[in-house]
Amino acid sequence: MATRKTAAKKPNASKEDLLQYYRDMLLIRRFEEKAGQLYGMGLIGGFCHLYIGQEAVVVGLEAAAKEGDSRVTSYRDHGHMLACGMDPKGVMAELTGREGGYSKGKGGSMHMFSEEKKFYGGHGIVGAQVPIGAGLAFANKYRGEDTVCFTYFGDGAANQGQVYETYNMAALWELPCIFVIENNQYAMGTSVKRGTKSASYWERGAAFGIAGEEVDGMDVLAVKEAGEKAVSHCRAGKGPYILEIKTYRYRGHSMSDPAKYRTREEVQKMREERDAIEHVKQLLLTGKHATEDELKDVDKEIKGIVNEAAQFSQDSPEPALEELYTDIYAETIPQDEPA
Numbered sequence: 001m002a003t004r005k006t007a008a009k010k011p012n013a014s015k016e017d018l019l020q021y022y023r024d025m026l027l028i029r030r031f032e033e034k035a036g037q038l039y040g041m042g043l044i045g046g047f048c049h050l051y052i053g054q055e056a057v058v059v060g061l062e063a064a065a066k067e068g069d070s071r072v073t074s075y076r077d078h079g080h081m082l083a084c085g086m087d088p089k090g091v092m093a094e095l096t097g098r099e100g101g102y103s104k105g106k107g108g109s110m111h112m113f114s115e116e117k118k119f120y121g122g123h124g125i126v127g128a129q130v131p132i133g134a135g136l137a138f139a140n141k142y143r144g145e146d147t148v149c150f151t152y153f154g155d156g157a158a159n160q161g162q163v164y165e166t167y168n169m170a171a172l173w174e175l176p177c178i179f180v181i182e183n184n185q186y187a188m189g190t191s192v193k194r195g196t197k198s199a200s201y202w203e204r205g206a207a208f209g210i211a212g213e214e215v216d217g218m219d220v221l222a223v224k225e226a227g228e229k230a231v232s233h234c235r236a237g238k239g240p241y242i243l244e245i246k247t248y249r250y251r252g253h254s255m256s257d258p259a260k261y262r263t264r265e266e267v268q269k270m271r272e273e274r275d276a277i278e279h280v281k282q283l284l285l286t287g288k289h290a291t292e293d294e295l296k297d298v299d300k301e302i303k304g305i306v307n308e309a310a311q312f313s314q315d316s317p318e319p320a321l322e323e324l325y326t327d328i329y330a331e332t333i334p335q336d337e338p339a
């Protein structure tokens, strides 16, 4: 069984790829900034966990995915939805609790799904999505597809018992499941150091015979390269793979986080020295793939998309009262008569 740390080498990327990653990461950042604003204005209620700082994780992995792959994640989910191609208008309208939202305004930030994009939530219970991800991977294998399931969870969730039960089953059944640990250094206010004695989460897979590696999550190219490796491992029928992606969230755990557990300087240092969007911007500029003006135009275009989504999320009506009684029970699936 191979386990290794990712080498720091940077893969080559074309101008088109770099521009795509830049746009995709910027869309998530600007969308989340807008969601933060709408929350502050009282237009979004309930919980809201922003993904700002972690954009390179989903954008890098989606660049390694193909049509038919599925994904499932926690409550910090807006970035995952945008990265797999869900409509920013439908996501924002769900945040504001409107009819035009992905769950008709009845789910909110943590409960959105898209059968079309194979995005299976949005889960508020820490770690609950991990066995679901293995189940999705089981379905892929059962149907004889060569598709994988990206199962995202945090460093805090990675200490849960159900994660290890899932590892065991996934390894035993050689499920095409990529376990993506988004290690953003904190579980609410608990730092990784205060949460565990063991230094690296991916190495725990060795106990179950699962290969994996640690990845620099502030470098979208490194994430994509590791994602491609994980994906080809799974598609080749070699079973699950663990990617521990080292990342950082700039905002609080949720909108109601006093952030007393870390210093402003720590956050500032990451923003200034390791920002993933700035990294790609510099690659584009120094490689002479784009000018400052061209990148400003991209920024303008993204702001337009986000403003349009924000407008839609306020114009869309609230769900009708009758909607309280819909989508409660699944429709009955016809069963074959017993022989």
Ligand SMILES: Cc1ncc(C[n+]2csc(CCOP(=O)(O)OP(=O)(O)O)c2C)c(N)n1
Binding pocket: 074, 076, 124, 125, 126, 153, 154, 155, 156, 157, 158, 184, 186, 187, 188, 253
């Ligand atoms: C089973 C369960 N326990 C506790 C909580 C409260 N809670 C919500 S998020 C969270 C921290 C999880 O941190 P991590 O897995 O690192 O994810 P991150 O928020 O950093 O993305 C906790 C304890 C919960 N939602 N579910």
Ligand SMILES: [Mg+2]
Binding pocket: 154, 155, 156, 182, 183, 184, 185, 186, 187, 188
């Ligand atoms: Mg965390």
